[in-house]
Amino acid sequence: MTTAKPTRLPARPHFSSGPCAKRPGWSPEALAGAWLGRSHRAKGGAAKLAEVIDRSRTVLGMPADYRLAIVPGSDTGAVEMALWSLLGPRGVDMLAWESFGQEWVSDVTKQLKLDDVRVLDAEYGALPDLSAVDWTRDVVFTWNGTTSGVRVPDGSWIPDDREGLAICDATSAAFAMVLPWEKLDVVTWSWQKVLGGEGAHGMLALSPRAVARLEGGPAPRPLPKLFRLTKGGKLNETVFEGATINTPSMLCVEDALDGLRWAESVGGLKGLVARSRANADALQAWVDQRPWIANLAEAEATRSTTSVCLKLVDTLADPKRIARLLEEAGAAFDIGGYRNAPPGLRIWCGATVETDDIQALTAWLDWAHGVAADEAEKAA
Numbered sequence: 554m555t556t557a558k559p560t561r562l563p564a565r566p567h568f569s570s571g572p573c574a575k576r577p578g579w580s581p582e583a584l585a586g587a588w589l590g591r592s593h594r595a596k597g598g599a600a601k602l603a604e605v606i607d608r609s610r611t612v613l614g615m616p617a618d619y620r621l622a623i624v625p626g627s628d629t630g631a632v633e634m635a636l637w638s639l640l641g642p643r644g645v646d647m648l649a650w651e652s653f654g655q656e657w658v659s660d661v662t663k664q665l666k667l668d669d670v671r672v673l674d675a676e677y678g679a680l681p682d683l684s685a686v687d688w689t690r691d692v693v694f695t696w697n698g699t700t701s702g703v704r705v706p707d708g709s710w711i712p713d714d715r716e717g718l719a720i721c722d723a724t725s726a727a728f729a730m731v732l733p734w735e736k737l738d739v740v741t742w743s744w745q746k747v748l749g750g751e752g753a754h755g756m757l758a759l760s761p762r763a764v765a766r767l768e769g770g771p772a773p774r775p776l777p778k779l780f781r782l783t784k785g786g787k788l789n790e791t792v793f794e795g796a797t798i799n800t801p802s803m804l805c806v807e808d809a810l811d812g813l814r815w816a817e818s819v820g821g822l823k824g825l826v827a828r829s830r831a832n833a834d835a836l837q838a839w840v841d842q843r844p845w846i847a848n849l850a851e852a853e854a855t856r857s858t859t860s861v862c863l864k865l866v867d868t869l870a871d872p873k874r875i876a877r878l879l880e881e882a883g884a885a886f887d888i889g890g891y892r893n894a895p896p897g898l899r900i901w902c903g904a905t906v907e908t909d910d911i912q913a914l915t916a917w918l919d920w921a922h923g924v925a926a927d928e929a930e931k932a933a
């Protein structure tokens with residue numbers, strides 16, 4: 554069963570689903586221009602923050618009337634800021650099909666304790682029935698479920714004339730998948746995913762309808778300073794121009810700018826999407842030829858092109874053992890399935906990963922599977 558140990562290692566064995574691989578060619582030199590030891594509110598610092606916002610908007614093709622802010626607390630901070638600030642005036646449909654969606658359900662039911670909540674959920678591998686969503690209500694969902702590798706196929710299920718707000722956690726989708734902005738009222742992401750930035754800060758995009766909700770009246774609950782997006786009943790515009798609510802890491806900011814410049818150099822969003830797609834396709838071509846491994850995502854249209862989650866079938870091999878063998882060999886780091894997900898492997902195929910490295914990895918996966926299966930057979 555065992556196949557020969559490959560000789561060619563991936564040049565960068567970084568396949569973690571977050572923090573994700575740095576962009577090709579990255580070194581700490583990329584941070585040389587960081588605005589350090591100075592106030593982030595001084596002209597130069599404020600300009601860096603505004604540049605992150607501007608470049609992000611441009612690369613993502615965000616409509617001119619959407620607002621974008623850098624917020625504390627990474628993607629979780631951005632999502633929770635939206636939930637706490639916006640929810641209440643309408644009933645809410647919460648969609649969940651893996652760990653992160655479930656976290657947002659827990660926030661809304663157990664912490665916010667909203668009265669009128671419907672949970673539309675599904676097991677790992679599936680999507681809930683998107684046609685059952687009631688768009689007279691607010692809707693909270695994850696574009697790409699990072700821990701199950703299941704994404705919504707597109708935005709066709711979101712009506713243009715919706716009454717509620719579409720609140721979308723897009724952290725492992727932004728910069729790798731096309732987001733239909735006109736269908737989304739709140740979009741959040743972090744820096745450490747598709748562009749390989751550093752963790753700490755979140756990005757929060759708001760549509761004009763989301764802003765109208767914020768300005769329509771105060772949230773029906775106290776909000777900590779960290780969550781406050783309005784001042785005197787009006788949107789605090791300065792936050793959306795780079796005057797962050799509290800102090801950001803200017804080292805992370807410099808790195809985010811480096812990632813954005815790299816994104817532009819590979820053809821912007823189109824180039825980034827193509828890079829992720831090429832990686833996912835290379836991995837899929839290998840999966841399709843192996844009887845012992847399969848996508849966790851049941852439907853092809855819902856397969857993630859970033860966090861590809863795989864399950865083992867008809868084999869005694871333990872995925873944890875495979876992940877450990879590959880880590881020890883220096884062939885792949887951090888590819889065990891998420892702690893709450895069914896046992897399996899999760900391989901990041903985002904834009905900062907090179908397709909050649911995915912190809913090199915597949916030979917190592919064959920090898921590690923052979924070793925793990927042999928060991929399990931002997932032990933049985």
Ligand SMILES: Cc1ncc(COP(=O)(O)O)c(C=O)c1O
Pocket residue numbers: 570571626627628629630653695697698699700722724725743
């Ligand atoms: C879909 C999704 N939502 C939320 C999070 C949490 O993000 P953060 O750690 O940036 O707060 C993650 C992290 O992997 C994620 O994949």
